[in-house]
Amino acid sequence: MNLLASIRQRFLPALKDLVEDPAPLLDLVRPAQDARFGDFQANFAMPLAKQLGRNPRELAQQIVDSVDLGDFCEPLEVAGPGFINVRISTSHLETLLQQVAGDDRLGVVPVSSPRHFVVDFSSPNVAKPMHVGHLRSTVIGDALCRTLRFAGHKVTSDNHIGDWGTQFGMIIYGFRHFRDETSWQEEPVTELARLYRLVNQLSEYHATRSSLPELTRSLDAARTELEAATAEAEVADDADRKKLKKRVSAANKEVASGEAALHSAEAAIAAVENSAALSRQAADHPQIARLAREETARLHAGDEENLRFWNEFLPCCLEALQRVYDRLDVQFDLTLGESFYNPRLADVVDSLAEQGMAVLSDGAMCVFSPESNAPFIVRKSDGAFTYATTDLATVQYRRDELRADEVLYVVDKRQSGHFQQLFETSVRWGIGDLQFRHVSFGTVMGSNGRPYKTRSGDTVGLESLLDEAVSRARRIVDENDDRRETASLTDEQRARVAEIVGLGGIKYADLHHNRDSDYIFDWDKMLATTGDTATYMQYAYARVCGIFRKLELDRSDIDFSRIPVLLRTDEERRLGLQLLSFGYALDGVLAEYRPHLLTSWLFSTAETFSQFFDKCSVQKAESEELQKSRLVLCDLMARAIRTGLSLLGIDVTETM
RNA sequence: GCGCCCGUAGCUCAGCUGGAUAGAGCAACGGACUUCUAAUCCGUAGGUCGGAGGUUCGAAUCCUCCCGGGCGUGCCA
Numbered sequence: 183m184n185l186l187a188s189i190r191q192r193f194l195p196a197l198k199d200l201v202e203d204p205a206p207l208l209d210l211v212r213p214a215q216d217a218r219f220g221d222f223q224a225n226f227a228m229p230l231a232k233q234l235g236r237n238p239r240e241l242a243q244q245i246v247d248s249v250d251l252g253d254f255c256e257p258l259e260v261a262g263p264g265f266i267n268v269r270i271s272t273s274h275l276e277t278l279l280q281q282v283a284g285d286d287r288l289g290v291v292p293v294s295s296p297r298h299f300v301v302d303f304s305s306p307n308v309a310k311p312m313h314v315g316h317l318r319s320t321v322i323g324d325a326l327c328r329t330l331r332f333a334g335h336k337v338t339s340d341n342h343i344g345d346w347g348t349q350f351g352m353i354i355y356g357f358r359h360f361r362d363e364t365s366w367q368e369e370p371v372t373e374l375a376r377l378y379r380l381v382n383q384l385s386e387y388h389a390t391r392s393s394l395p396e397l398t399r400s401l402d403a404a405r406t407e408l409e410a411a412t413a414e415a416e417v418a419d420d421a422d423r424k425k426l427k428k429r430v431s432a433a434n435k436e437v438a439s440g441e442a443a444l445h446s447a448e449a450a451i452a453a454v455e456n457s458a459a460l461s462r463q464a465a466d467h468p469q470i471a472r473l474a475r476e477e478t479a480r481l482h483a484g485d486e487e488n489l490r491f492w493n494e495f496l497p498c499c500l501e502a503l504q505r506v507y508d509r510l511d512v513q514f515d516l517t518l519g520e521s522f523y524n525p526r527l528a529d530v531v532d533s534l535a536e537q538g539m540a541v542l543s544d545g546a547m548c549v550f551s552p553e554s555n556a557p558f559i560v561r562k563s564d565g566a567f568t569y570a571t572t573d574l575a576t577v578q579y580r581r582d583e584l585r586a587d588e589v590l591y592v593v594d595k596r597q598s599g600h601f602q603q604l605f606e607t608s609v610r611w612g613i614g615d616l617q618f619r620h621v622s623f624g625t626v627m628g629s630n631g632r633p634y635k636t637r638s639g640d641t642v643g644l645e646s647l648l649d650e651a652v653s654r655a656r657r658i659v660d661e662n663d664d665r666r667e668t669a670s671l672t673d674e675q676r677a678r679v680a681e682i683v684g685l686g687g688i689k690y691a692d693l694h695h696n697r698d699s700d701y702i703f704d705w706d707k708m709l710a711t712t713g714d715t716a717t718y719m720q721y722a723y724a725r726v727c728g729i730f731r732k733l734e735l736d737r738s739d740i741d742f743s744r745i746p747v748l749l750r751t752d753e754e755r756r757l758g759l760q761l762l763s764f765g766y767a768l769d770g771v772l773a774e775y776r777p778h779l780l781t782s783w784l785f786s787t788a789e790t791f792s793q794f795f796d797k798c799s800v801q802k803a804e805s806e807e808l809q810k811s812r813l814v815l816c817d818l819m820a821r822a823i824r825t826g827l828s829l830l831g832i833d834v835t836e837t838m
Numbered sequence: 839g840c841g842c843c844c845g846u847a848g849c850u851c852a853g854c855u856g857g858a859u860a861g862a863g864c865a866a867c868g869g870a871c872u873u874c875u876a877a878u879c880c881g882u883a884g885g886u887c888g889g890a891g892g893u894u895c896g897a898a899u900c901c902u903c904c905c906g907g908g909c910g911u912g913c914c915a
Contacts, residue, residue: 209855216858225857228895238895262858263895307915347915431906520915546913554841554911562913569915598842599910624843625909662877670875683877694863695851698843700908702850706864711877713863714851721877732874770854782852785862792878801874816874838877 184765196245220269227264238264276747279758283742283814286821288764292334300338300580301327303592307344308499309353311375312644314634318623321692323592324512325777328829343519351478352381354491370498385471387454390447401440408433523575527567530575531560549607558603577608581616588617595622621775624700634703655684679838686832690716694781714785722788723823726816727836729800748811753794760790761818784826791819
């Protein structure tokens with residue numbers, strides 16, 4: 183049992199006498215927010231006093247008098263309006279540290295009732311190269327899988343790839359008409375990506391051209407409205423002014439977005455028309471969008487040739503994805519894409535129709551929710567199924583075949599509406615006890631506050647992103663090592679460190695934000711040699727390894743559990759206390775699936791260690807006992823960082 | 839129109855079901871390397887928590903309104 187849990191346990195009897203359900207009150211026992219308040223603080227006396235109509239300080243004192251914590255705490259103190267401050271006795275901390283010494287789990291015990299989680303993450307469209315947008319889902323999803331497993335749950339990671347959608351029709355169309363045979367033989371994935379982009383560009387070109395008049399018209403309308411609203415606002419009296427001000431600002435926005443839309447449309451058209459080759463292709467394929475959709479439809483209908491193409495394309499696409507996952511060290515237990523569920527979709531719609539949940543509306547089969555008026559479309563008017571249908575089939579499969587208790591969807595927060603409909607429909611459909619959770623996250627932004635793009639406006643490919651992270655890290659590794667009196671790393675070691683630091687930096691930058699917020703992608707920040715970055719933890723790890731190297735000790739040869747721990751200085755005590763809090767950092771992560779609580783624990787741990795490193799020499803410890811004790815702390819610290827980072831999918835290195 | 843989200847230090851962000859004097863990192867300024875890796879540590883400075891009300895012993899946190907921004911919203915996924 184961890185320290186916090188045992189303190190709560192001791193408060194339980196006193197609270198039980200006062201209220202029926204002491205659990206919410208016990209949650210108010212927390213690590214102290216300030217060292218002056220001790221190590222832990224109990225905040226329950228105030229709300230409880232209100233509930234009982236009593237004086238909070240007196241109540242706190244009464245509880246303090248009846249609680250038995252003497253064997254491991256200093257005397258409890260009542261402070262302020264009724265806070266109870268708890269300071270663990272140093273000798274108890276020493277005992278606890280000795281108990282967890284040498285333990286990779288730092289005393290964290292697996293959950294008593296494991297659940298089976300299916301974690302749905304990454305989920306790229308296989309026909310397109312992965313881009314920066316897939317990074318968050320992949321990194322957060324992987325971190326959650328690792329953390330859930332560590333906690334003792336059963337986890338099935340599932341990559342729900344898009345391998346059956348519209349984009350395959352586009353590739354098939356491109357393959358038929360625009361294939362470059364040499365490049366297809368030599369670089370199939372690159373060629374498929376090129377075909378996808380080409381067909382997409384030509385389709386967009388035609389669509390944009392035909393939408394141009396409408397864009398111009400609505401921009402004109404917006405400008406007219408802006409003029410009208412502005413004119414009216416000038417002569418309005420106070421009562422109307424506010425309303426009109428709103429109208430003006432809305433009209434302003436409308437004009438701005440109209441102008442932006444027009445400009446980007448013109449740019450898209452120019453991009454094609456400025457190229458002789460593209461213009462010719464566009465002219466030769468005026469119906470390209472429709473024809474590409476028909477290729478998709480033929481594929482779904484079982485057309486032999488299209489299926490053959492699909493079977494030919496898919497392995498190369500998957501191979502390309504696998505390269506990225508291998509490099510990121512992300513593993514999936516299952517990769518069940520849309521195509522896997524295809525045979526089940528018709529039954530899903532039938533079942534919904536039988537239950538009277540799905541009805542025909544404007545030719546489409548829709549599930550209407552009693553609460554919202556937005557339909558959940560499970561079959562389009564052209565007969566094709568949608569991702570709503572696939573997701574419902576997936577829910578059914580995960581319950582019936584995988585026997586999941588809970589499904590986590592690590593998906594962009596912009597899809598929250600879809601998931602709300604999915605979960606609600608599933609419940610009404612009769613999915614039973616299966617729990618759902620949309621683990622949503624914000625958009626990756628560029629420094630301009632817009633979604634992260636290359637200078638030319640393309641999405642950024644994930645592989646080139648990883649390459650850049652590593653090459654930037656390499657420059658930093660070189661600089662640091664060259665600055666030393668004698669460089670300590672070989673060329674090979676530098677390359678390895680750069681890989682670990684570069685990929686760690688990119689992952690950590692993502693994970694250390696609260697996942698809900700959008701975050702600004704910034705190379706300099708994520709690879710900074712100072713501050714709250716993966717590098718800081720990795721460096722702390724390398725330094726602790728350096729201590730053992732210096733003393734010519736092999737950590738694996740030492741039985742740390744037999745060495746008495748002595749916490750003589752503030753730095754040692756703080757480090758010890760910090761190391762004992764790993765468990766509640768993990769509880770925090772899993773309470774709402776927020777990995778940033780683990781990054782912040784790791785940062786505190788590394789920081790506390792750095793202070794210890796600064797003040798408490800191991801090599802020059804005052805006595806042999808003290809040196810051994812410090813080695814225990816060092817070993818625990820190394821395990822803490824290595825284990826904690828590993829739960830985030832981040833590696834460490836012994837030298838850097 | 840309807841729905842969801844956001845606004846905290848110059849910048850990037852934490853702040854858990856309301857708790858003590860609102861915290862980090864970066865940037866700025868000043869210190870610390872004959873000493874286990876200075877990719878470090880110590881210190882200083884920096885805030886009307888978008889605004890106004892309300893709920894109460896106590897509000898960045900809960901409620902209402904206002905201002906500003908984002909996203910989603912019937913046949914893309």
